[in-house]
Amino acid sequence: MDEHRSRTPSIDSRNYAIPEADYLPAGIDIDRNGVSESDDSSDDDAQSSLFPTESSGTLWMNQIQDTPMFDSSKFLFESVNNAINDIDFSESLAIQAKTSALINSKSRELKGLIKQLQEKVDYYNERFKRGAVVSSQLKVNLQMLSKRIATLDDLFSKQFPIEYNQSKEKVMERTLND
């Protein structure tokens, strides 16, 4: 096994890379339409070097091979490798863990509060139901007492009219404590 095996891909992306502009002869610049902006006298020469003929094809390819170029696959491979190994990546993981833990903690706290709230709601619901029963009983009792008071009122007003009226005056004038 070859211990010094390269970890770059088996395909050399330089074979397919676009050559940098500096391989072109000095003074030649190409606009989007491929028209030379140099003076007219050098047009033919420039075009002949820019667009290879059959005879100049080999030379053109050789120029591309010799020119230092940007290796995109190597750059990507190294970038990903650095990104994975970097301390920054670990720090981002730590921040993610902290954030996640805080969310976890708050989520648990909220769940606890919701549970407490639910228990209190159930407790007060039960008390309200019992209160409703008691209040209906109280209503019945009050109605019954009201009737009895009315009966007694009627009875006393007829049997003891003087005392009844004196008492009534006391009640009306609120002089009961005197």
Place this chain on the structure above:
Amino acid sequence: MSRKKNILKVIILGDSGVGKTSLMHRYVNDKYSQQYKATIGADFLTKEVIVNDDKVATMQVWDTAGQERFQSLGVAFYRGADCCVLVYDVTNGKSFDNVKSWRDEFLVHANVSSPETFPFVILANKVDVEESKKVVSSRSAQEQAKSLGNVPLFFTSAKDSINVQDAFEEIARSALQQSQSDADAYEDDLSEAINIQLDGEPSSCNC
């Protein structure tokens, strides 16, 4: 170009309050604080170490939350660990009982290539306390370490700096060994790469 820049990733696990953070700070910064502050999620510190007298590496020590409420929902930081440190408190029997659970939890989430050979180290912390307060005997600790696959066991005290350096030196050695075996496995994987270029095919386009 090496896959790893000699970074040894170490994860410290254990129950709440056993002294994981104190051990990490004692080892990395040689400091100890009496104040207790629960760890939220996870945090890490790094330290340059020299292993086996010649290999320089950066040890990345990950301290984790022991309290359930502060445990992270995602334990992505377990992945890629080279060694796992299991800590318990000699005055807390429950923390000792939970050592195995922490080990299992780590193996579930770390997705290690070989769980049987993955290096663990057990630290029995707080040995500085008086004997009457200790509830976990050395013998039961040794038995458990043996039952978990002869895991190295150290009796430490972050407070009094007892055995902390020795323990982390062992951790660094184990981590480096694991890291190298992982790198070898990676090399083996690469050697099986398929060459997609056909024999006799020209190397560049002729069109």
